[in-house]
Amino acid sequence: MEPLINLDPGKCIRCYACVRSCPVKAIRLQIAGGYPEVNNDRCIGCGECVLVCHPGAIQYRSSIDDAKALFASGEKIAAILSPSISSEFDDISDHRKFVTMIKALGVSYVNEESFAVDLMAYRYLSLLNDFKGRYYITSIDPIVVNYVEKYHPNLVGNLAPLISPMLAMAKVVRTVYGKDVKVIYIGPEIASKNEALRIEGDAKVDVVLTFKELRQLFADYNIDESNLEFSDFDSPLSYKGSLYPLRNGFAQAADMDENLLSASMVIVEGKKNMVDAVREFDEKIKTIQRHFCITFGNGLEGPGTTKRGNRWYKEHQVIKYANKRLQNFFRVEWYDDLQRFLELDLSRSFVINDQRLPVPTADKIKKILADLGKSEEDALGCLECGYESCRDFAIDIANGLTIPELCISYAMKNTQAYEQSIHDLNEKLAQTRKSLKESEQKTIVEKETAVQASELTNAMLEKLRSGVVIVDHVLKIVKANATFTSILGDEAEQINEVIPGLVGADLNRLLPANVITLFSYVLTENETIENRDIRIGDNLINVSIFPIVKGKVAGGIIRDMRAPEVQRAEVIFRITDVIDRNLEMVQKIGFLLGEGATDIERMLNSIIEFYKGEIKKK
Template sequence: MKTQIQIDYSKCIMCYACIKVCPVHALRSSTQETHVELIEDRCINCGSCYSHCPQNAILYRDSIETVISWINDKQKLVAILDPAISGEFIDVNDYKKFISMIRQSGFHYVIDGAFAADLLANNYKKFLDENKGKYYLFTLCPIIQNYVQKYATKAINNLLPLPILPEMASFLTKKFINEPIKTVYIGPCIAYKDISEFDKSDEVLTFEELRKLFERFEITEIEQEFSSFDFVEGKWGNYFAIEDGILIATNQEQNILNANVISSSGENLFKDAISDFLNYIEIIKKHFNIYYCNGCIMGPAITISGNYIMKKYQVLQYSQKRLKDLDDESWQENINHYLNESLPVTFKNMEIKLPQIPRKQIEDILNYLQINPSFRSCKNCGFDSCEEFASAIAQGIANSEMCIYYNIANKIKLIKKLNLQLEKLNAKIVDEEEKNKKIKEELQLHALIIENIKELLHKIPAGILVVNGENKVEYSNEFFVKILGEEAIEINEIIPGLRGSQIEKLLDISLVNMIEYALTHQEGETQKDILINDKWFNVSVYPIKYRSLAIMLIKDISLPEVNKAEVVDEIKKAIQTELDMVQQIAFSLGEGASDVERILNKVIQIYEK
C-alpha cells in the first residue's frame, strides 16, 4: 500500500490533534518542533488525522485534476457510485437526478456499486455456509485490511480472501463495457485511493472531491432530468454503507445470541476487536465483521460530519426506495450471469517490526521526562500509557516534545529563566540610563566649557589657529582673522572661525610648512618672525597631537613686555576654573576634552616663553 496522506507544513501549528488520534502512531512532532511529520510506512490511510486537524494542514492525494484532464481529453469515463452515496448527498432529493448530475460532469456511464456489493455478499455467504471450523475477519474495509497486514499479521490468514467493494466494482465494470474506458470510483474513504495505485481502478474520487467537481462545473440538482444507472442495479448491496449491511445482504441472523457473525465498528474499538479475535476466537467461535468507521457513512471523506443516525436513516430509506423500483427478475438474471466472476485477492505480510526496549532504558526516559511511572497516563501523546510512549521514543516513532506534561514543565522552567534574565536586563537598562544621564550632563557641561574657552580665546590679543591632520582649520580666533586681512574677514562672516578652510589658501607657504612640520614630528616646535601687512609678528607652531592637531600662535612683536606678562596672567586666571572641569571629565569624554586641555596649556606655555 501507498500512503495517501500529505501534510501542509505551512499550516501546521503543532496542536497535536492528529498525533493524538492516529491509531498506529504514524505521526510525530518534527525534531525542530515546527510541524508534525508522517512516518509513511506506518500509515494505514484511515484519515483520522485529516478529519481531526483544525487547521486543514492534513491533506490527501487530490484526484480532481486528473479526472478533469480526462474529461477535457474526451476520454470515455465511467463513474461507479458507492452505496454510501445516500448518506452523503442528503441535500439531493432524488437519486435519479443525482445520476444526471454525474453525467453532466462529463461521465459517459454511471454504474451502481451496489450490484458489485450483491455479488460480494453471495461470496461471503458461500464462505459462511462452507465454514469448517475456521473463523474469518469479515471486512469490506481497506483500513482494517491495511492494519492487519502491518500490525496484526497473525490474523492475515483469517482475512476473508475477497476484494473490497471498489476493486470488485471496477473489475465488473470492465466486464460490462467492452471498449476502452477509464473508471472512477466515487466513495467516502481515503484508503480507496490506494487501489488506483495498482490499476484495479483507474482513479478514485471521494465524495468531498465530487462536490468540488460539481462546484467547478456549476452543476445543481434543479436543472436536472431523471436518469438511471447503466447496465445493472444493486439490491441488498445498498445496505453495505452501514456497519451491519453485509449481514443484511447475506441474510444473516442479527440476534447476537444466534448470529454467526459479531460486528464491531469505530476507530476506538477496532484494535480491541482484532485483539479479541486473535486471543479469544476459540472461546467466542464466531466470525468478526469489523469496520474502522461506524460504517462507510462515517468515512473520513464524508463532508457532513456527525449525524450518524440521520445518515443511517437516509441509507435505509434509500435502500427501501431502490427495492420498490427494482426489476427483481432482471436483477437475478444479472447476478446469475456474473456469479462466477471472481477477482483473486492475496494479502501481504508487511509487518512493522520495532525493537524491544529494555526496562532500564524505559525507566531512564521516564526519568528524563520527569514522569512518575505510577502516574495515570493523560494519553495526549496518542499512546495508552507513559511506558508505551517512552518505549516509542526509544524506537524512534515518537519524541519527548509530544509529552504535554514534559512540555509544560519545560516551558515553566523557561519562563522562570526568562523572567530572571528580564529582571537582570531591566536592572542593566536602569543602570545604563543613569550612566547615559550622567554622560549627557557631562557633555552639556563640556559644551559649555568649550563655548567659554572659545570666548576666552577670542579675547586673547594674539592670533590663534588650530589645524588638523588634513591641513584644514579646526579653530581660529578673531585676532587671527584680522591679521590675515579683509578677504579672511569676509570668509569668516560666512564660515565662523574659518572652520574647514584649507590652510594653503589662507597662509604663506612658509607658515604652511611650519604647520606640516609640527604635525609630522612629535617634537616639532618652530618659531620665526614674519612680516604680515607691513607689520612684524612672532609666529610659534607646536604639535598638539601627532598627525592630528597643531596650534599656531601669532604675537604682535610691538606689544610691550609688561603687557605680555599681564596677558599671560589674565589667560591663566581665566582658564584655570575651566581647565579643572575639563580634567575631571576628560576620562569619560575621551580625547575631545584632552585635546582642549592640551591646547589651553600650550597657549599658556607659548606666552610664558
C-alpha cells in the same frame, strides 16, 4: 502517481490536529512550530487527517481530471455507486433522478455496489462455514487491509482471501457488459482510490470518485435533477446489501448469525476499535476463537462525504432507501444472479508491507519520560497528544515521529520557563535603560561643564598679554590666542581671519626654525624650556615651552619683548632677580659699608616701585 494525502504548508495553521488524529502516526512533526510531514508509505488511507484539518491544508488525491478524460474518451462506462449515496444525497428527491444525473455525465450503466455486498456476504458465509481451524479478519475494508499489511504483517495470512465489494462489482459489471467496459466507482472513502491501483484484470476500477468529487462534476457539467427524468439502476440489483453502511449491514446481507451466544463473527467498527480489535486478534485469537468483521468507518461519514454529524439521521436515510428499493424486489431474479456470480473467482492475495518501527530501549524511554517530567508509574497520561499513554508518546519521540512539545504539560512548563526568562530579560532591559538615561544626563551635565570650562579657558587665554599656542605632535596648532597671532604679525593675522584661532595651521610656517627646534625638543624629550630670549629680525621674543601630553601635545608662552608692559615687567622681574640674587652680597656690602649700602638698596627699590606704579597706571 501523486500520493493519496498531500499537505499544503501555505494553508497549514500548525494546529497539529492531523498529527494527533492519525491512527498510525503517518504524519510526523520534527521541529516545534514546524509544519507536519505526511509519510504516505505509513498511511493507511483512513482520511482522519482530512476530516480534522479545518483550513483544508490536507487534501486527498483528486480524480476529477481522470473522470473527465474518461467521459470524453467515448469509451463505454459503468458506474458503481456505494449504498451510502442515500445518506449523502438526501437533497436529491428520488434515487431514480440520481441515476439519470450520473448517466448525464456520459455513463452508460449505473450499478449498485450493494449487489456485490450481497455476493461477498454469501461468499464469506461459505468461507466461515467451511471452517478449517483458521480464524479470519474480513478484507471488505481497504483501510483494514492496509493496517494489517503494514502494522500486523504476521496476520496477513488471517485476512480473508477475498476481494472487496467494490472490486467484486467491477468484476460483475465486466461479466455482464463486456471486458472492455470502463468502471468508475463512487463512494465515501478515499482508501478505495489506492485499492483500485492494486488490482488489474476484470476487477480493475479505472477511476474512484468520492461523493464530494461527484458533486463537483455535477456542478462542472451543470447537471441538475430538475430537468431530468427518472431511470433505474441497471441489473443485477441488490437485496439487503443496501444496508452495508450500517454497523451490522454486512452480516445482515447474508443473514449471518448475529446471536451473541452463538455468532461465529465479532463485528467491529471505528478507528480505535479497529486498532484494539486487530491487536487483540493478534494476541488472543486462540482464546477468542471467532472471526472478526472489521471496518474502520461506517461509510456514512468518510472523508469523501460532504456532510458530517447526524449519524442516526443518516442511518435512517439508508434504511428508508433500502425499504423503498425492496418494494419492487424480485427475489428469484436476485437469487439467480447471486448464484451465477458466486461462480466468479472472487479471491485475492495480500502483500506484507511492514511499517513497524523498532521499540527503543527501556533506558531511552525512561529518559524521554523523565525529560517530559513523567515517571514510568504516572505515565498513563492525559491523552491530549493523541496517544494511549505517555510511554507510547515517548516511543514515538524516540522514533522521530513526534516531538515533546506536543505534550501539553511539557509545553506549559517550557512556556512558563520561557515567560520567566522573558520577564527577567525585560527587567534587565529596564535597568539598562535606566542606567543609560542616568549616564546620558550625567554626560549632558559633564558636557555643559566642559563647554563652560572651555569657554572660560578661552576667555582667559584671550585676556592674557602673553601669546599662548598649543600644538600637536606634528606641530599643527590646536589652540592659539589673539596675543600669539598679533606677536606673529600681519601674515598670521590674515590666516586668523580665515582660520579663527589658527586651528590646524602649521607652526613651521609661522615661527622661525630656532623656535620650532625648541618645540620639537620639548615634544621629544618631555622637558620644559623656560624663558628663552630669541631674536627674530629686529624683534625680541621670550619663549617658554612645556609638555602637556607626553610626546603628543605641547604648549608655548611667547612674549613680545618690545611691548612696553612686558619691558616694564621684565625690567622689574630682572631687577628683582638681580636684587634677589645679589641680596646676600648687598647685605654683606651694607654690613661692611654701613649706611652707604642701605642707600643703594633704597635707590634700587625706588626704581622697582616706580615701575610697579607705572604698570598699575596702565
